[in-house]
Amino acid sequence: MTVLFEDFNDIDDLAAGLNDPTPSGRIMAVIELADSADPAAIPYLAGAISDADAGVRKQAALALTDFDGPDTAAALVVALADSVQEVRDAAAVSLTELKEPAAGDALLPHLGSADEFTLVACLAGIKELRRPEAMEPAIAALEHPSPTVRMQAVGVIGWLQDPAALSALQKAAADVDVQVRRVALTALGFSRTEAAESALIAALSDPHWHPREAAAETLAKSGGAACVSHLRRALDDDYWQVRLKAVRSLGKLGAREAAMQIGPLISLDIPNLRKECAAVLGELAVPETRSFLAAFEHDSDPDVRKNVRWALARIDAAAA
Template sequence: MNGVFEGFDDIADLAEGLDDPEPGARIMAVIELTDSADPAALPHLARAIRDPDAGVRLLAAQGLTDFDGPETAEALVGALLDDDQKVRLAAATSLTELKDPEAGTPLIPLLTAPAEFVQVACLNGLKELRRTDALGPAIEALESGSPAVRCAAVGVIGWLQDEAALPALIRAAADTDPAVRRAAVAAFGFSGSDYAEKALIAALRDDDWQVRESAAETLAKSGSPGCAGPLMGALEDDFWQVRLKAVRSLGKLGMRGAAMRIGPMMNMPIPNLRKECAAVLGELAVAESVVFLADHENDSDPDVRKNVRWALERIARGAA
């Protein structure tokens, strides 16, 4: 919401509706308090999230998305154990909208809560807050028996972008759960260290194709010329999604030597893959790749044709 709406009564007057015996009236009070976007409404919404009626609690949990700070976080974590699943989910979603780092203060102690749902919700809420004091508890959460907790913990660690956390991410990249491994591999993007690159290259051989896809993509952010060979190997992956990410990364890293390996891939039956190959061939601007592009000036896919024209023009300008 953008400021207090004109014409609203005093917040205290609106809050009186929360004492009405009819749930419908209390629901209207929650809606009006939320629409006011007035920080003074926050304590009243925090009270509404404990209302006897699940519908009132649900709207309060959803309405708190528009507020921030520790008081908002405290109200939301109180709803994470609500009897109603919709209320619990709404509270968890609203926690992810927090932007004030101070809002993380009530969340960190709950990272060791017995309930898995509470741990995951608090980790997800902490992720974008980038609280450095959450790093230690997040690393400890990697020892959880719950894959969902471990995956959420990797999210917190990745957003903090702390080189000291690399050993923990490397362990997570070898986790038994593929979702945890995918999250860990994606989190390596901030680091240009040899350790991160080695972990990513190893992930290109993971049993799960989505882990390989994530590794191929992340190497463009943290990789060096030394990863060209493994990325070119990924061009032969059984899954076209992995091949596409490998093509894109080779282009971003400016691996001109890959052009002659990418060129024949213009004959692949997947339009998205042909489109990406054409774009990367244009970025690499290797004259020898013109023959592969020229064969697809009349490609059946309009996006491929567009990229082919752009690539041919770019190569021609480079030659001129």
Template sequence: MSGFFEEFDDISELAEGLDDPSSGGRIMAVMDLADSADPEAIPHIARAISDKDAGVRKQAAIALTDFDGPDTAAALVTALFDPEPDVVAAAAVSLTELKDPASGDSILPHLGEQNETVLAALLGGIRELRRPEAIGPAIEALKHSSAAVRVEAVGVVGWLQDELSLPALRDAANDEEPKVRRAAVAALGFSKSEHAEKTLIEALDDPEWIVRESAAETLAKSGETSCVPNLLTALDDSYWQVRLKAVRSLGKLGATEAAMKIGPMMDLPVPNLRKECAAVLGELAVPETVQFLEKYANDNDPDVRKNVRWALGKLAA
């Protein structure tokens, strides 16, 4: 160890600062322990999770973001039950950074928690750990009264990518809360079943554009071209964000029949959409679309110009 830490013999000497009579001194000690990046610092930072000062406890929860493993997870779960909302919020963020599947051992026993803030954080923490044992509690959490919990539950189910969870995700795609429907639609991307595709196609008619946008993007993940007619209809959506995702998906699916409908969309006053249209026209390489691309070879937006010139090069090849 070099630099700042050369003056200390070991982590235990840094940890002595946790006994400083001032909360400011203890906060600095937590920060120094975190800066060491030494796993041996974890138990000391975990001790600070129970400090009498909320500021120290919050800093400890933040500091644990840089560490992983069961001990880190256990300390963060403890912090979720702190009386101070700021400490809970910091712990919730740090939980999402866990990557070691073994960290789930400290989270799984609490997935029956009914407090919506705590449960949402626990689900967010275990999502990327892909623990199969979480699927049952996550499906149950889809019935929770809190939309925030249901969104996180969809995330857990989606990451596990179990075909047996498909009915639950399809139900979630009809949730009363748009954010839950959007998350469920995105999660359905792992499945190539006809039932999943049917749900995604239905979502293209959702009253909320964020759900339609998610559906337009997710449909291409199956690689199935049967949804092309529905995506062609989505090119007329009233929201350009939905149109953009539909254009991108049609490009991924190699839907050359879409080219002559995408071409005129180059005239729309949204640079991001023109950029995407140009890229997809290049991918589809339909000769008749040259006229639409040439018109924007000197577009005011540099990204549009770049994609247009790339597309023209593809068509000329």
């Protein structure tokens, strides 16, 4: 019988390159093992995590990005303790690519690590795995002195979307660190409760614009009719980024009463904001806003022109 195709990349043969006397040769073997995309390569790559050369160890940690599962996660956790920071960094990046929930088994024991880098990496790695067992250590991590740890902990809690953690997210929404507050406010989007809405409305008055922007955007998911008046006030925010999110949320909430307040914003010298205003005015289709749109039918920005013409067509169709 004629064999038309033959596997010339037997994993054992490729792995033999890991015994090369030169680091460059071993690095090439690691790359070839990764390129094979064969799960049988995982044990060999895991072994390369302990190579004598830091360059080989780093390449092995990067190569494991293309694989998943408990064995991959366990090897990367070993690399987090490497003496060379570049190796640790590579392992941390690869951990964020894990998608198989079972991979979390290797990360859960380290969610209380005293080493900040390891703790951050494991929180970031387990986030998208949505392991319920991560909730308790994540809530505990909200008390950590490092804002980076607290931010990753909020991410874990947000992905789990457990109503029992609502009070923890509310507390994080008032954190002393701006970015922790921003992430917490975004995470509140899963909860359509008065408590979540109240926290988001309060954040529209935050002294920093990043949390205000996050709150304005999240209110479209977590807020109701009661938040419309607060979003309308956000249309006068000093930062256009906050105004843009407020416009978008008012559109998603179908707040036609805000249309005449959104209309003048289309004249601001910020293309992204003009484009969003035009789109939302089209969604709301309030006839009185036609004059605002018509003035920018020939805007210098093609995306603005496209949205303006679409919005005018929507208004005219609604009137007809």
